[in-house]
Amino acid sequence: xxxxxxxxxxxxxxxxxxxxxxxxxxxxxxxxxxxxxxxxxxxxxxxxxxxxxxxxxxxxxxxxxxxxxxxxxxxxxxxxxxxxxxxxxxxxxxxxxxxxxxxxxxxxxxxxxxxxxxxxxxxxxxxxxxxxxxxxxxxxxxxxxxxxxxxxxxxxxxxxxxxxxxxxxxxxxxxxxxxxxxxxxxxxxxxxxxxxxxxxxxxxxxxxxxxxxxxxxxxxxxxxxxxxxxxxxxxxxxxxxxxxxxxxxxxxxxxxxxxxxxxxxxxxxxxxxxxxxxxxxxxxxxxxxxxxxxxxxxxxxxxxxxxxxxxxxxxxxxxxxxxxxxxxxxxxxxxxxxxxxxxxxxxxxxxxxxxxxxxxxxxxxxxxxxxxxxxxxxxxxxxxxxxxxxxxxxxxxxxxxxxxxxxxxxxxxxxxxxxxxxxxxxxxxxxxxxxxxxxxxxxxxxxxxxxxxxxxxxxxxxxxxxxxxxxxxxxxxxxxxxxxxxxxxxxxxxxxxxxxxxxxxxxxxxxxxxxxxxxxxxxxxxxxxx
Ligand code: GLN
Numbered sequence: 001x002x003x004x005x006x007x008x009x010x011x012x013x014x015x016x017x018x019x020x021x022x023x024x025x026x027x028x029x030x031x032x033x034x035x036x037x038x039x040x041x042x043x044x045x046x047x048x049x050x051x052x053x054x055x056x057x058x059x060x061x062x063x064x065x066x067x068x069x070x071x072x073x074x075x076x077x078x079x080x081x082x083x084x085x086x087x088x089x090x091x092x093x094x095x096x097x098x099x100x101x102x103x104x105x106x107x108x109x110x111x112x113x114x115x116x117x118x119x120x121x122x123x124x125x126x127x128x129x130x131x132x133x134x135x136x137x138x139x140x141x142x143x144x145x146x147x148x149x150x151x152x153x154x155x156x157x158x159x160x161x162x163x164x165x166x167x168x169x170x171x172x173x174x175x176x177x178x179x180x181x182x183x184x185x186x187x188x189x190x191x192x193x194x195x196x197x198x199x200x201x202x203x204x205x206x207x208x209x210x211x212x213x214x215x216x217x218x219x220x221x222x223x224x225x226x227x228x229x230x231x232x233x234x235x236x237x238x239x240x241x242x243x244x245x246x247x248x249x250x251x252x253x254x255x256x257x258x259x260x261x262x263x264x265x266x267x268x269x270x271x272x273x274x275x276x277x278x279x280x281x282x283x284x285x286x287x288x289x290x291x292x293x294x295x296x297x298x299x300x301x302x303x304x305x306x307x308x309x310x311x312x313x314x315x316x317x318x319x320x321x322x323x324x325x326x327x328x329x330x331x332x333x334x335x336x337x338x339x340x341x342x343x344x345x346x347x348x349x350x351x352x353x354x355x356x357x358x359x360x361x362x363x364x365x366x367x368x369x370x371x372x373x374x375x376x377x378x379x380x381x382x383x384x385x386x387x388x389x390x391x392x393x394x395x396x397x398x399x400x401x402x403x404x405x406x407x408x409x410x411x412x413x414x415x416x417x418x419x420x421x422x423x424x425x426x427x428x429x430x431x432x433x434x435x436x437x438x439x440x441x442x443x444x445x446x447x448x449x450x451x452x453x454x455x456x457x458x459x460x461x462x463x464x465x466x467x468x469x470x471x472x473x474x475x476x477x478x479x480x481x482x483x484x485x486x487x488x489x490x491x492x493x494x495x496x497x498x499x500x501x502x503x504x505x506x507x508x509x510x511x512x513x514x515x516x517x518x519x520x521x522x523x524x525x526x527x528x529x530x
Contacts, residue, residue: 009192017070056301064431313521328359344524381499
């Protein structure tokens with residue numbers, strides 16, 4: 001097994017996750033199998049309990065683990081099969097060590113960061129021989145953070161244990177451009193690499209994030225001061241689409257460098273999928289506006305996978321996607337004909353908590369009445385059912401018990417075991433569940449299949465007691481769990497109105513858009529261009 005470590009320096013948000021995912025994509029281009037893991041130095045056991053302000057989107061894997069959003073990039077860019085051991089936090093490491101200590105696993109010993117924490121990290125870095133050819137290990141945070149130290153120490157030891165020829169160390173840095181000096185500066189990068197070298201780690205590859213292209217002088221200078229070969233200094237420019245990154249890094253010679261380092265040959269390099277994406281991005285398509293009504297629309301990362309899945313759908317339609325982000329509180333009381341003007345579709349994503357509910361309900365009603373294509377995800381589906389109950393079925397005061405536990409018609413409620421659960425971490429309905437698809441519905445047209453698996457992350461469900469009442473009024477229950485739980489609702493007499501209890505965005509890829517996103521974007525296009 002060969003290992004690639006990726007850390008970051010100078011500032012956060014350099015796109016380490018994207019770099020890791022792109023490196024994985026480039027190795028797959030050569031026919032290699034990759035495994036990817038992310039190590040986060042924070043003390044939460046997983047990001048499941050963190051707010052989008054703190055952490056961006058919580059990404060969910062088929063096994064139900066709640067993980068860092070970088071794992072979304074891994075899945076979108078590669079074919080790696082991810083599971084809970086691919087997302088590690090200091091919280092997880094300490095939880096395991098402290099449990100072992102209480103069970104007497106360290107009797108007589110003093111339990112310490114070195115060697116106990118570092119050994120636990122090294123154990124979790126390991127990928128089983130046979131599962132992949134190359135393992136890519138990303139370290140969250142920024143080199144220099146106190147919390148990250150045990151990881152760097154573990155990585156240093158790991159390199160010594162395995163031999164330099166079996167481990168490649170990458171560091172992602174920023175080369176800022178100073179407008180007043182009209183110069184690209186290398187000093188912060190030098191200092192970040194000096195920190196790494198102070199901990200006994202010499203990077204082999206430096207990914208230099210830069211807003212302006214730089215020439216051979218800067219390359220030579222960075223290489224010289226950071227003790228990296230010039231061909232190991234990689235220019236990673238800002239690009240308008242993340243899907244350009246693999247092809248760009250290929251041009252920079254990243255994959256060649258890695259293969260040389262490991263001494264593994266490769267003859268069949270097939271970059272065509274990534275070239276195809278670049279080609280599609282270049283095709284000038286008409287604009288396609290989709291309204292996105294969510295509580296956290298002002299944050300970059302809160303709905304990452306949903307934005308990406310919409311992008312995949314638009315790529316397939318040769319359209320330039322423009323997501324019109326709307327804060328549900330801000331649209332209440334406004335003229336909807338004006339604010340939704342030019343939008344081909346309305347999307348209401350998942351969410352928790354009371355804020356913004358009324359604005360979302362109003363947007364859903366507008367989409368239903370004006371026959372604008374609508375996609376509701378998780379909370380978006382639950383609110384679509386509530387809106388239908390109130391305004392079509394005439395059930396006054398209908399709501400979700402999450403927001404009004406005393407309401408006369410709890411259309412959405414806690415079902416089954418969720419009624420008894422009080423602990424917060426990892427206790428929702430999480431991960432992949434089966435969904436049976438009803439023939440002849442929009443859902444069925446999208447999937448072309450009777451049985452699908454989709455990922456979940458929610459506590460509340462459609463309340464089965466209201467099924468008949470709503471069905472009579474025209475709500476179609478197009479997806480059901482084998483246990484009977486409602487997975488999807490839609491309207492028969494509407495061009496495209498679908499709400500799903502699950503999160504289809506977690507299974508969308510740039511060249512294989514998720515069928516629901518593909519059809520939603522297609523319906524939006526038809527709505528605008530009819
Ligand atoms: N808050 C809702 C629930 O817990 C919806 C969750 C979501 O949208 N992810 O059921």
